[in-house]
Amino acid sequence: MSRGQGSGVKSNGYRDLQVWEKAMLLVEQVYALTASFPADERFGLTSQLRRAAVSVPSNIAEGYGRGGGEYRRFVDIAYGSLCEVETQLELGSRLGFARPDSLTTARDLASEVGRMLNGLRKHLTPDSLKLEP
Secondary structure, three states: OOOOOOOOOOOOHHHHOHHHHHHHHHHHHHHHHHOOOOHHHOOOHHHHHHHHHHHHHHHHHHHHHHOHHHHHHHHHHHHHHHHHHHHHHHHHHHOOOOOHHHHHHHHHHHHHHHHHHHHHHHHOOOOOOOOOO
């Protein structure tokens, strides 16, 4: 994958990836959502959910930056973090920490990011990970 090298088009790297941008929106949504969680959850579910959400775009970016086979591994890690986010959103729902409509918005965005990550994972075959000279 050339990542825009030599194409004559200015690349903003991972910032050009729609999945990274959607993952960033998920982080913003999670921060807004967890602001309404009980204060005594600040060091519990709130902190854990925020860290897991931040991990998704961070791993996409780090994998992109490392390139090659590392890219696929970091996308897999991002997907694992997304599964954590989805589980923790479910916990927030079951514990009544947020309005159902806010949770639905975050869940829908997490599902979209998941579909995009799966698409990226399928695209990152061993042959596609070889950088052009």
